[in-house]
Amino acid sequence: MDFTDIPPFRLILPAGWEESPADGESVAALIERGRAVFKSQHRPDLDSEFSQLMGLSLRKMKQAGVFALYLQTAVPADKVLPLSITAALAHGQLGGTLDRQVSALFREQSAQFLTDDHTIVHWQSDVEHTGRLSGSSSRNLSYLVPIPGTQRRSAVQFTTTIPYPTGDDAETEDLLDDITLLSDTIISTFAWEPSAS
Numbered sequence: 001m002d003f004t005d006i007p008p009f010r011l012i013l014p015a016g017w018e019e020s021p022a023d024g025e026s027v028a029a030l031i032e033r034g035r036a037v038f039k040s041q042h043r044p045d046l047d048s049e050f051s052q053l054m055g056l057s058l059r060k061m062k063q064a065g066v067f068a069l070y071l072q073t074a075v076p077a078d079k080v081l082p083l084s085i086t087a088a089l090a091h092g093q094l095g096g097t098l099d100r101q102v103s104a105l106f107r108e109q110s111a112q113f114l115t116d117d118h119t120i121v122h123w124q125s126d127v128e129h130t131g132r133l134s135g136s137s138s139r140n141l142s143y144l145v146p147i148p149g150t151q152r153r154s155a156v157q158f159t160t161t162i163p164y165p166t167g168d169d170a171e172t173e174d175l176l177d178d179i180t181l182l183s184d185t186i187i188s189t190f191a192w193e194p195s196a197s
Contacts, residue, residue, distance in 0.1 A: 001154050003067035003089045006147060009156070012189035014182075016075035022066040022086065027058045030071065065089045070186075083162045083179050085186070090144065090157040097152045102144065115188050120145050122184070128166055137166045139176055143187045158187050 013019070020026040031051050070085035092098045102121055105111035111123035121144040128137045141160040146152045160183040164172050 001089070001091070001147075001150065003065065006067075006089065006156060007149075007195070008193040010189070010191045010193060011070070011186065013070060013186065016072055016079075017070060018073045020069045020071060020073075022058075022061050022069050024058060026069055027054050030054060030069075033073070061086065061088075081179055081182070082164065083160055083183065085158055085160045085183065088157045088159070090155045092153045095153065098144070098146065098155055099152060105144075114143060114184060120187065120190065122187075124180070136163055138163045139180065141180060141183050143190075145190060148192060158190075160187075 011019070020029075031054050034054075035051075066086045066088040068087040070087070072080050075081075090098065093101065102111070105121060105123050109123040109125065111121050114120040114122040122142070124139060124141045126137055126139050139162040141162070143158040143160075145156045145158075147154045147156060162176060162179050162183075164176060
């Protein structure tokens with residue numbers, strides 16, 4: 001199974017957001033939007049760094065099976081939040097079910113069900129970056145939704161990435177909590193189209 005075999009689904013996005021394919025064209029458009037912002041702020045250094053990071057991100061997304069991006073494309077600059085959401089196709093190990101991996105997520109990553117119907121598994125991790133990204137961290141929120149008809153062998157995995165400066169700061173923690181709630185709310189609107197379920 002590849003991403004073209006995934007049944008249609010719905011995700012309700014906030015105003016100003018859109019779904020884009022995870023391809024070179026979408027990343028190039030994102031780089032251009034970033035370039036306009038950095039140019040208006042007279043920061044060509046950030047433009048160059050952003051372009052390099054996005055190129056690296058595209059390669060990593062392809063390796064991870066990411067097929068869609070959910071981005072803020074028509075949100076006023078002062079309202080843009082530091083987050084992005086991707087969707088990827090996940091498979092059970094060696095062609096088996098995802099049951100063993102999901103059990104490990106509950107046991108080792110404190111995973112929980114996101115919704116009362118127990119269809120979406122949710123877990124999070126915080127990562128402190130090193131090297132060129134030293135001094136920054138990211139909160140990674142992951143959500144796993146089994147694909148109908150695959151006997152839990154395949155799932156759609158959404159991943160929200162929230163970058164933030166490293167350090168203990170109550171204001172940053174409050175912002176992280178608010179953005180985490182927004183991400184949870186967006187993913188909780190997930191539904192398979194009636195013909196898929």
